[in-house]
Amino acid sequence: VIGSRQWILARRPRGPVQAGDFALREEAVFEPGEGEAVAATRWLSFEPAMRGWLDDAPDRWGRTAGVAAPGYGVTVDVGEVVKGPAVAEVVASRRPDLHPGDLVRGLFGWREHVSLGTGAGFQRLDPSVPVPVALGVLGGTGLTAYMGIVSVGSAVAGETVVVSGAAGAVGSVAGQIARIRGCRVIGIAGGAEKRRWLLEACRFDEVVDYKAEDVAVRLRQLCPDSIDVYFDNVGGPALEAAIANMAVHGRIVLCGLVSSYDSARDGTSPGGPGNLFHLIARRVSMQGYLLSDYADRLPEAAAWLRDREAAGELAHREDIAEGFEQAPAAFLRLFSGANQGKQLLRL
Amino acid sequence: VIGSRQWILARRPRGPVQAGDFALREEAVFEPGEGEAVAATRWLSFEPAMRGWLDDAPDRWGRTAGVAAPGYGVTVDVGEVVKGPAVAEVVASRRPDLHPGDLVRGLFGWREHVSLGTGAGFQRLDPSVPVPVALGVLGGTGLTAYMGIVSVGSAVAGETVVVSGAAGAVGSVAGQIARIRGCRVIGIAGGAEKRRWLLEACRFDEVVDYKAEDVAVRLRQLCPDSIDVYFDNVGGPALEAAIANMAVHGRIVLCGLVSSYDSARDGTSPGGPGNLFHLIARRVSMQGYLLSDYADRLPEAAAWLRDREAAGELAHREDIAEGFEQAPAAFLRLFSGANQGKQLLRL
Numbered sequence: 014v015i016g017s018r019q020w021i022l023a024r025r026p027r028g029p030v031q032a033g034d035f036a037l038r039e040e041a042v043f044e045p046g047e048g049e050a051v052a053a054t055r056w057l058s059f060e061p062a063m064r065g066w067l068d069d070a071p072d073r074w075g076r077t078a079g080v081a082a083p084g085y086g087v088t089v090d091v092g093e094v095v096k097g098p099a100v101a102e103v104v105a106s107r108r109p110d111l112h113p114g115d116l117v118r119g120l121f122g123w124r125e126h127v128s129l130g131t132g133a134g135f136q137r138l139d140p141s142v143p144v145p146v147a148l149g150v151l152g153g154t155g156l157t158a159y160m161g162i163v164s165v166g167s168a169v170a171g172e173t174v175v176v177s178g179a180a181g182a183v184g185s186v187a188g189q190i191a192r193i194r195g196c197r198v199i200g201i202a203g204g205a206e207k208r209r210w211l212l213e214a215c216r217f218d219e220v221v222d223y224k225a226e227d228v229a230v231r232l233r234q235l236c237p238d239s240i241d242v243y244f245d246n247v248g249g250p251a252l253e254a255a256i257a258n259m260a261v262h263g264r265i266v267l268c269g270l271v272s273s274y275d276s277a278r279d280g281t282s283p284g285g286p287g288n289l290f291h292l293i294a295r296r297v298s299m300q301g302y303l304l305s306d307y308a309d310r311l312p313e314a315a316a317w318l319r320d321r322e323a324a325g326e327l328a329h330r331e332d333i334a335e336g337f338e339q340a341p342a343a344f345l346r347l348f349s350g351a352n353q354g355k356q357l358l359r360l
Numbered sequence: 361v362i363g364s365r366q367w368i369l370a371r372r373p374r375g376p377v378q379a380g381d382f383a384l385r386e387e388a389v390f391e392p393g394e395g396e397a398v399a400a401t402r403w404l405s406f407e408p409a410m411r412g413w414l415d416d417a418p419d420r421w422g423r424t425a426g427v428a429a430p431g432y433g434v435t436v437d438v439g440e441v442v443k444g445p446a447v448a449e450v451v452a453s454r455r456p457d458l459h460p461g462d463l464v465r466g467l468f469g470w471r472e473h474v475s476l477g478t479g480a481g482f483q484r485l486d487p488s489v490p491v492p493v494a495l496g497v498l499g500g501t502g503l504t505a506y507m508g509i510v511s512v513g514s515a516v517a518g519e520t521v522v523v524s525g526a527a528g529a530v531g532s533v534a535g536q537i538a539r540i541r542g543c544r545v546i547g548i549a550g551g552a553e554k555r556r557w558l559l560e561a562c563r564f565d566e567v568v569d570y571k572a573e574d575v576a577v578r579l580r581q582l583c584p585d586s587i588d589v590y591f592d593n594v595g596g597p598a599l600e601a602a603i604a605n606m607a608v609h610g611r612i613v614l615c616g617l618v619s620s621y622d623s624a625r626d627g628t629s630p631g632g633p634g635n636l637f638h639l640i641a642r643r644v645s646m647q648g649y650l651l652s653d654y655a656d657r658l659p660e661a662a663a664w665l666r667d668r669e670a671a672g673e674l675a676h677r678e679d680i681a682e683g684f685e686q687a688p689a690a691f692l693r694l695f696s697g698a699n700q701g702k703q704l705l706r707l
Contacts, residue, residue, distance in 0.1 A: 065637075248636060270637045284631020289595060290412075290617050292648035299646040301639035 170195025
């Protein structure tokens with residue numbers, strides 16, 4: 014029996030999530046029982062959608078927001094270990110299919126050790142792929158980007174694709190998939206460093222720096238009324254500016270709405286885009302999607318991403334925090350825009 | 361040569377359109393030249409989209425709003441005759457294909473007489489169908505409703521369909537098409553009289569009276585998280601309440617956004633729905649459409665509507681104003697919700 018730490022939800026966030034919404038707790042780790050294994054967490058992975066899992070406030074329709082909000086059904090109770098994807102290494106095992114040294118991935122949560130009983134959900138990792146790559150461009154991140162551009166947006170060669178949150182984990186891959194498919198790709202990201210990385214490493218055609226430029230004015234210049242696919246990770250003013258410039262029969266792919274995740278719940282929502290009439294005049298579709306609906310296309314997508322990544326055609330980067338105690342801080346980076354690429358934490 | 365009146369656009373509306381935005385003008389009507397006919401207007405037909413035709417204010421993206429707004433490319437200049445659909449009867453003809461007494465339909469505008477030269481666009485009316493029916497349930501109104509429910513929304517038996525602006529010309533037909541296809545149909549309309557008509561004549565399953573009830577609360581009671589198709593004519597709070605209750609893989613059909621037609625242009629837009637994250641969590645699509653994209657399905661739709669109307673299965677009513685001088689007042693009824701059914705004017 015050794016000591017093991019966990020991050021629990023100390024209180025529900027009010028408005029922007031804060032470090033103080035979480036608290037460290039220490040518990041004993043037991044030896045595995047018959048048919049069980051114990052694994053030590055090596056990596057945590059962070060996604061914006063996890064913000065919704067922390068929420069349980071009744072919304073104005075009298076419903077628990079967590080049910081329908083970006084958490085997509087997953088909720089974390091106050092006092093419970095924070096849920097989240099992780100990679101762990103088996104350290105002791107009394108089940109025949111797991112051996113010390115095996116790397117497994119699952120929704121293990123923010124804990125230093127995880128018990129893997131018969132009912133535990135996990136997948137094995139391919140030991141030939143670096144864990145940050147497996148969790149990022151070849152994991153749910155890259156697969157989500159692929160489905161959004163290919164299956165939902167149906168972006169084809171010659172079309173103009175605009176991606177918001179372009180320097181983020183999903184956005185940067187989405188833009189590159191579109192570029193490889195022969196599209197003209199315009200990214201929206203914040204800051205000169207991200208802009209340069211998207212232009213030079215990801216080879217986007219244009220990048221709008223929303224911290225230095227007026228997104229509405231710049232999109233009007235770069236792609237007036239000619240956005241065929243808008244891949245949205247942020248919502249807010251960027252979505253409104255994109256709607257104003259959609260081409261006839263354009264498609265808006267709603268992958269995330271980071272800008273609204275806090276405000277939608279604390280009653281301060283500034284409202285959504287006020288120009289939806291463009292969707293009628295231009296016959297535009299707006300489609301929300303989740304990766305889980307595309308199970309039948311996962312093998313095709315995974316193979317495509319693996320081949321392109323192996324060939325060096327997909328730039329990617331991971332923003333790796335160090336130390337279990339940094340988990341809340343690493344998570345908060347997603348919402349301040351501080352992270353550069355896939356946000357991970359190494360224990 | 362006789363005197364003939366026309367309604368011209370006297371000034372561009374600022375905010376809500378007003379009677380004072382229009383002015384009467386008198387002009388001479390000439391005998392038809394060689395290859396021409398002159399027709400006397402018998403009916404005017406009014407649609408909410410015509411509001412957009414009156415607008416030319418640059419929006420915040422520096423573009424002429426009329427280009428992209430609900431006018432869909434049609435604009436009316438100040439001093440020009442107001443454009444709009446009409447039915448006219450040929451009174452004098454020097455073209456071999458038109459004879460006095462022939463009834464023709466076209467975008468003739470608000471004028472007492474129209475000259476039909478070689479380039480004039482018009483269609484003949486079937487003399488066996490009453491003009492109000494031809495302009496309403498069997499015209500663009502009914503065809504728009506059909507395409508929205510069948511082609512865009514793909515509503516099938518057993519699904520729940522919610523229609524806003526349900527007592528309007530398009531909405532009432534849309535709901536009935538869904539009902540005939542075996543859907544459960546819930547309407548949103550204003551006032552006890554409209555509610556009764558929708559329940560008794562149109563046989564909707566439920567009707568929410570937005571003037572007497574909280575739409576969000578009522579939808580939550582009637583169809584919690586279970587709207588398969590939302591057919592929207594109004595936008596605004598009803599759209600937000602519908603989004604909150606969409607079923608997984610639900611479809612939002614954007615036919616009109618009457619609530620935003622004025623405010624979107626005068627800079628007072630209250631913003632759109634603030635709960636778009638539901639579109640992701642529930643994988644909902646929102647699709648704007650125009651009838652003009654569905655030319656290949658028009659014969660099928662027209663035949664379906666004609667058969668159902670002839671069999672007495674489609675309730676419809678027309679709100680008929682009298683007298684050319686009432687044209688602006690009749691048009692304004694669309695935006696106050698005063699009209700009961702298809703708004704027409706008989707000269």
